[in-house]
Amino acid sequence: MKLTADYHTHTVWSDGKNTALENAARAKELGLQAIAITEHGYSHYFRGLKRKETAPWLEEIEKARRAVDLPILTGMECNIRGVSGLCDFTEADYDNFDVYLAGIHVVIRYERFSDRKIGFGGWLREKFHVKPSRSYIRDVTRAYINAVEKNPIDIITHLNFMCFADAVEVAKCCRDYGTYLEISSKKEHLTDDELAAVAATGVRFVINSDAHSVARVGDLKLAEEQIARVGVPLDRIDNIDGRLPHFRFAEFKSRR
Ligand SMILES: [Zn+2]
Ligand SMILES: [Zn+2]
Structure with a gap:
């Protein structure tokens, strides 16, 4: 198995260790x-790219494009901010980005106070080994599904990392809307049984490194092992063995 493109890498503008130029050169x-350069989203406290940093960040990527003969895509790992599916991007942001990733993170500005349950609530349950309730799972599943239905998201990152959704229901929605599910090579977020059930829906996948340092750019080892098992x-x-994905965000923008 050979990776064709890595659509999830961080740089020093969020919590990565290297620059866009270094990631791209690797x-x-x-x-x-x-390669896509995808910082954490605007509503991530501490680690997110700030909206006012967008212009210099884009300039740096432009410089990297001049130095490295490789398509370097601009992206963001947007936060799903509530059960409503609200994400970091507004339509005004769309022109600045080539790929649209979204996932659930913990320390973010939630849409509503009660939305803390989807990220922070998941983190607490994981940390203290509390079995997630059915109503909690329902809310997180709704958050993912609403996000995919309301936004032209290309890739859902690390499904069920620090949160608990019905992965099969999320996968069915991704399948229907043409959103990819990420198989992360950073950490396994679904059990083997969950990944098998998710794959049975017919959803399509991309493998991403979620690299926070240049050494991990293009790494697919962990994902490859789980996929084989x-x-x-x-x-x-769709991003292995010479294939490239068909992304809905670019298509959505071309129709505007
Ligand atoms: Zn993430
Ligand atoms: Zn990430």
Whole structure:
């Protein structure tokens, strides 16, 4: 299995250790056909890119594009901010970005006070080994599904990291809307049984490194091992073995 493109890498503008130039140079060295630079979203306290930093961040990526002969995509790992599915991007942000990633994180500005349950509530349950209630799972599942239905999201990152959704229901929604589910090579977020059940829905996948340092750009080892154990059909993974994904965000923008 060979990775074609890595669509989830962080740089010093969020909580990564390296620059866009360094990440891109490494991707080029590995023979990837593209890389996306995807910082944490605007509503992430401490680690998110700030809206006013967007222009200098874009300039830095532009410089990297001039230095490295490789498509370097601008992206953001937006936060899903509540059960309503609200994400960090407003339509005014769309022109600044090529790829739209979204996931649930803990320390963010939630839409409503009660929305703390989806991220912070998941973190507490994980930390203290509290079994998630059915109503909690229902709310997190709703948050993911609403996000995918209301926003042209290309990739859902690390499904069920620090939170607990009905992964199969989320996968069915992603399948229907043409949103990819990420298989992360940073950490396994779904059990083998969950990944098998998710794959059975027919959803399509991308493998991403979620690299926070240049050394992990293009890494797919952990994902490759889980995919082999579970038997995920390789033709369902769209950024390996020469294939490139078809992203809905770009298509959505081209129709505007
Ligand atoms: Zn993340
Ligand atoms: Zn990330």
